[in-house]
Amino acid sequence: MPKPLNIGMIGYGFMGRAHSNAYRRVNNFFNLEYQPVLKAVCARDAEKAKAFAETWGYESIETDWKKLIARKDIDAVDICTPNNLHKEIALAAAAAGKMILCEKPLAMNSEEGAEMVAAVEKAGVPNIVWYNYRRVPAVTMAKQLIDEGRLGRIFHYRAVFLQDWTISTDLPQGGEALWRLDVNAAGSGVTGDLLAHCIDTALWLNGSIDTVSAMTETFIKERKHNLTGKVEKVGIDDACAFLARFKNGSLATFESTRYARGHKALYTFEINGEKASIAWDLHDLHRLSYFDHNDESKLRAWRSIHVTDHGGEHPYMDHWWVPGLQIGYEHSFVHQVADFLEGLATGKPAGPTFRDALETQQVCDAVLKSARAGSWEKVG
């Protein structure tokens, strides 16, 4: 029998559902030493929290996250709240000796992130940040191909993350679901929300970024605020594009916006190396495009690899269905829980840890600073 690991989850929105689903399914598909137990969910509204607990099978509810952290029967705290609460909750959870699974971005900025890293490292508690795209099998396979040296020297990294849901001037900012438009709750706009994903993947696949040069724009300057009822200045970046130089000498472009009409969540990246190139598209997430210059020239072409094979060939897929049958978005969270639990059992922590996620935060900060100053900025 696996050992129980009691989860206390704070926040029950989009990510609360994605994580709950992952905790419930992980032991059905992965043979692990630990098993998450849905001990308590915390939200400010008791009725809504009760309804969520019933739907997802949580044993109890709390309406104050401090009470949840104080509970002796909670081993791990999962932070699924807006970004402005990550630091306070993480510091309290670390002080109480709890393991922490924190949603991304780690914090509102790198100063906060550094405090969080110091707190978990001082407390010696296992910690991880939910940059889940690393664990889409095709993305994990991209990492394997790069680490095997198949691309050779890398010249270019290109990433975009495009959405179109904030174009209307009638959309208010702040409060439930729209906290992303409120700089005081989100910290930044597309930089911390969407580009942070692109940056985490990029650092993982291609190493550290040295310098950045960015531009941002806020297309709609004022919006009604849901919490105050007043029309207030919008403080987030609606769009951000930046150039980057990686420490390995490669050049990069990153672009993100919520004003790309027709795109809901177009996250793509392409990496060009001396010997081969790789491309990936979230809309077709089980496929990895691969071009190998070593192929016989008359057959040389981009191939589209359906990453669903067994026998250890394609990451994570041995745990799922039969070859050829694909999995989806939610499975990246199941994989993250599986790797976190495996890390507890082996003592080799799964990434990205708080320290790894701090580097992403530092890139975000350098990007925003560069956009304000109109200059190249060094990361860190």
Ligand SMILES: NC(=O)c1ccc[n+]([C@@H]2O[C@H](COP(=O)([O-])OP(=O)(O)OC[C@H]3O[C@@H](n4cnc5c(N)ncnc54)[C@H](O)[C@@H]3O)[C@@H](O)[C@H]2O)c1
């Ligand atoms: N990994 C990913 O791909 C991904 C995707 C979406 C969001 N996120 C991150 O997840 C976090 C949450 O985003 P979301 O989309 O789930 O937001 P959401 O608005 O759907 O849910 C936020 C939840 O936090 C709760 N909350 C707010 N203040 C609280 C408080 N004081 N005490 C208890 N609960 C409180 C809200 O009631 C709500 O249930 C953010 O940090 C976001 O950046 C990550």
